[in-house]
Amino acid sequence: MKKFISEGGLVLPLDRANVDTDYIIPKQFLKSIKRTGFGKNLFDEARYLDKGLPDADCSGRPINPDFVMNQSRYKGVSILLARENFGCGSSREHAPWALDDYGFRCVIAPSFADIFFNNCVKNGILLIVLKDKIVDKLFSETAANEGYRLAVDLPSQTITTPSGETIAFEIEESRKNILLNGLDDISLTLQNKEDIQAYETGWQQKSPWLFSQLGS
Amino acid sequence: MAGLTLYDKLWESHLVKNLEDGTSLIYIDLHFLHEVTSPQAFEGLRLAGRKPWRAGANMATPDHNVPTTKDERSRGVEGILDPTSKIQVKSLDSNCLEFGISEFQIDDPRHGIVHVIGPEQGRTLPGMTIVCGDSHTSTHGALGALAHGIGTSEVEHVLATQCLVQKKAKNMLIKVNGQLNPGVTAKDVVLAIIGHIGTAGGTGYTIEFGGEAIQSLSVEGRMTVCNMAIEAGARAGIVAVDEKTIEYVKGRPFAPTGATWDLAEAAWRDLVSDADAVFDAVVELEASDIVPQVSWGTSPEMVAPVTGNVPDPASMSNESKRNNYQQALKYMGLQAGVPIQSIQLDRVFIGSCTNSRIEDLRAAAAVVKGRKVAANIKEALVVPGSGLVKTQAELEGLDKIFTEAGLQWREPGCSMCLAMNADQLGEGEHCASTSNRNFEGRQGFGGRTHLVSPAMAAAAAVHGHFVDIREVELS
Ligand code: SF4
Numbered sequence: 054m055k056k057f058i059s060e061g062g063l064v065l066p067l068d069r070a071n072v073d074t075d076y077i078i079p080k081q082f083l084k085s086i087k088r089t090g091f092g093k094n095l096f097d098e099a100r101y102l103d104k105g106l107p108d109a110d111c112s113g114r115p116i117n118p119d120f121v122m123n124q125s126r127y128k129g130v131s132i133l134l135a136r137e138n139f140g141c142g143s144s145r146e147h148a149p150w151a152l153d154d155y156g157f158r159c160v161i162a163p164s165f166a167d168i169f170f171n172n173c174v175k176n177g178i179l180l181i182v183l184k185d186k187i188v189d190k191l192f193s194e195t196a197a198n199e200g201y202r203l204a205v206d207l208p209s210q211t212i213t214t215p216s217g218e219t220i221a222f223e224i225e226e227s228r229k230n231i232l233l234n235g236l237d238d239i240s241l242t243l244q245n246k247e248d249i250q251a252y253e254t255g256w257q258q259k260s261p262w263l264f265s266q267l268g269s
Numbered sequence: 270m271a272g273l274t275l276y277d278k279l280w281e282s283h284l285v286k287n288l289e290d291g292t293s294l295i296y297i298d299l300h301f302l303h304e305v306t307s308p309q310a311f312e313g314l315r316l317a318g319r320k321p322w323r324a325g326a327n328m329a330t331p332d333h334n335v336p337t338t339k340d341e342r343s344r345g346v347e348g349i350l351d352p353t354s355k356i357q358v359k360s361l362d363s364n365c366l367e368f369g370i371s372e373f374q375i376d377d378p379r380h381g382i383v384h385v386i387g388p389e390q391g392r393t394l395p396g397m398t399i400v401c402g403d404s405h406t407s408t409h410g411a412l413g414a415l416a417h418g419i420g421t422s423e424v425e426h427v428l429a430t431q432c433l434v435q436k437k438a439k440n441m442l443i444k445v446n447g448q449l450n451p452g453v454t455a456k457d458v459v460l461a462i463i464g465h466i467g468t469a470g471g472t473g474y475t476i477e478f479g480g481e482a483i484q485s486l487s488v489e490g491r492m493t494v495c496n497m498a499i500e501a502g503a504r505a506g507i508v509a510v511d512e513k514t515i516e517y518v519k520g521r522p523f524a525p526t527g528a529t530w531d532l533a534e535a536a537w538r539d540l541v542s543d544a545d546a547v548f549d550a551v552v553e554l555e556a557s558d559i560v561p562q563v564s565w566g567t568s569p570e571m572v573a574p575v576t577g578n579v580p581d582p583a584s585m586s587n588e589s590k591r592n593n594y595q596q597a598l599k600y601m602g603l604q605a606g607v608p609i610q611s612i613q614l615d616r617v618f619i620g621s622c623t624n625s626r627i628e629d630l631r632a633a634a635a636v637v638k639g640r641k642v643a644a645n646i647k648e649a650l651v652v653p654g655s656g657l658v659k660t661q662a663e664l665e666g667l668d669k670i671f672t673e674a675g676l677q678w679r680e681p682g683c684s685m686c687l688a689m690n691a692d693q694l695g696e697g698e699h700c701a702s703t704s705n706r707n708f709e710g711r712q713g714f715g716g717r718t719h720l721v722s723p724a725m726a727a728a729a730a731v732h733g734h735f736v737d738i739r740e741v742e743l744s
Pocket of ligand 1: 403686
């Protein structure tokens with residue numbers, strides 16, 4: 054799995070609460086059976102003025118100039134600054150795949166939806182939860198300063214602003230470990246193979262009906 | 270020591286082990302798969318040379334992008350006109366074959382929306398842990414199972430290990446006291462709950478729905494409530510097992526029988542929160558306060574009573590919320606303050622895993638019987654949740670009632686709930702929908718969704734705008 058250690062990059066401010074995964078990647082792009090290539094359709098409905106079709110070439114599509122990501126100053130962003138409840142709705146992992154494919158390595162917001170959070174960790178994307186007030190401040194600093202960059206460092210759990218201010222953030226130990234080491238969690242789980250088998254045997258004795266669902 | 274909540278019990282009975290880093294390994298009894306979130310997981314297994322841990326614990330069906338017209342469906346998978354959808358459905362078929370997973374294929378009479386067919390077949394049983402690469406897996410919690418959505422990496426993980434790495438959530442009890450008024454349904458209850466606690470209100474919790482009003486609901490109604498737990502931010506919603514749960518499960522194709530049934534039933538009777546269990550949060554609502562609900566915005570928390578008006582963002586004290594409301598009104602093309610009943614509609618959709626079971630169709634049919642769809646409604650779809658729901662409805666003559674009133678009777682699938690097939694809203698169109706999400710573009714590019722109950726959607730089809738179902742005479 055992809056690692057996350059640190060990231061220094063331009064910040065994209067997406068000033069909108071409750072951004073759902075339909076908004077991040079609309080359903081017509083979910084017909085792909087691959088994990089890659091979703092970046093060009095990230096935020097598709099906000100980003101382009103026409104209706105996006107799967108497999109279509111996006112280079113000639115009319116761009117929505119009002120959408121923040123289309124402003125030239127935000128070219129090459131890798132850190133997304135967002136509002137509360139980011140990533141709510143559908144469990145589609147296509148959302149983190151699209152963020153990753155576009156080049157985002159880190160998302161900062163006051164809160165995230167549960168399933169989205171897990172899906173990001175599995176794809177090496179760091180999600181940082183900060184207090185509303187701090188997020189507000191980052192929004193105004195990003196807006197006021199063209200070329201605003203943040204340096205995110207996972208080992209020390211800090212974000213450094215252009216003025217040198219550091220902001221500490223919390224992360225669960227388990228998630229930190231997975232991100233820093235890019236661990237393959239299936240292999241990790243299979244290290245407990247004997248425990249799983251022992252559990253399964255006991256559970257089958259206790260609840261045999263769960264293991265004989267053959268249908269009639 | 271305080272007693273255990275139902276969630277605590279389900280968690281503890283499935284705990285394989287606590288891991289050093291504070292997470293836990295949880296055993297999964299049943300895994301549902303569909304065509305959209307599984308191809309990359311199967312690909313992952315193939316690349317790593319892995320096999321499913323226990324193939325029999327999985328069950329698959331294509332539902333998200335199957336067409337719903339008779340014409341396309343009469344030719345099975347080959348009849349799917351959209352080439353990318355066809356590839357996805359075919360991939361599910363070939364993956365299931367390759368990995369030995371049982372599947373109800375598109376032309377199986379038992380085919381349908383995965384969250385409708387699981388309980389219908391008796392695959393969903395009380396006390397199970399259930400996951401699926403789909404957030405509305407929470408539906409199955411209505412039967413006293415711990416059920417929630419997962420991402421594709423986790424789909425692969427469950428296939429390979431039969432386990433999920435999890436952190437235990439907190440316990441929330443949402444108690445709906447007293448009796449519901451006539452015309453107020455499970456859908457109105459859950460919309461009112463989400464309106465009350467917000468779409469992030471349940472984040473980090475497993476919600477147990479309880480209280481007299483929830484107990485009075487049928488098991489199908491409880492599925493509607495648990496279905497939308499995710500819209501309240503909770504991954505899982507559950508309802509305690511009672512007589513109705515047991516009656517519901519009994520005799521279903523995959524349910525246990527004979528001596529095993531007796532054993533199972535005895536175990537299931539314990540699937541309730543202990544009287545002295547402690548919840549981290551408790552929210553109480555009075556059933557008598559709940560009136561039929563209509564969503565006016567682009568988030569399921571943006572709901573109003575059918576007798577109310579579209580709210581004014583200016584009345585919001587919180588700035589971020591004010592902006593949010595303004596964006597929603599702009600997208601919906603609505604003015605603050607207009608009565609909900611004055612919103613003109615273009616389409617009606619009755620279906621989805623929230624409301625496509627037989628009771629939902631009966632409720633809708635009772636409203637449209639002997640009436641006609643209003644002239645301004647371009648299209649009104651009724652999409653049963655499964656092949657068996659469809660057959661049952663036809664036995665009862667509901668299909669005739671719908672078609673005589675001018676609604677279309679379709680083949681089962683997710684359909685316009687997420688519009689991955691040809692069933693879509695046009696730009697700017699307003700739709701009365703029994704589904705669960707009113708996000709921007711959810712039902713079609715530029716489409717405007719209003720979430721309502723089946724009876725409210727049916728009444729809206731007849732009148733061309735929302736009406737208070739409590740004032741509609743039913744046949
Ligand atoms: S009916 Fe809608 S919500 Fe339910 S599984 Fe299908 S797409 Fe998802």
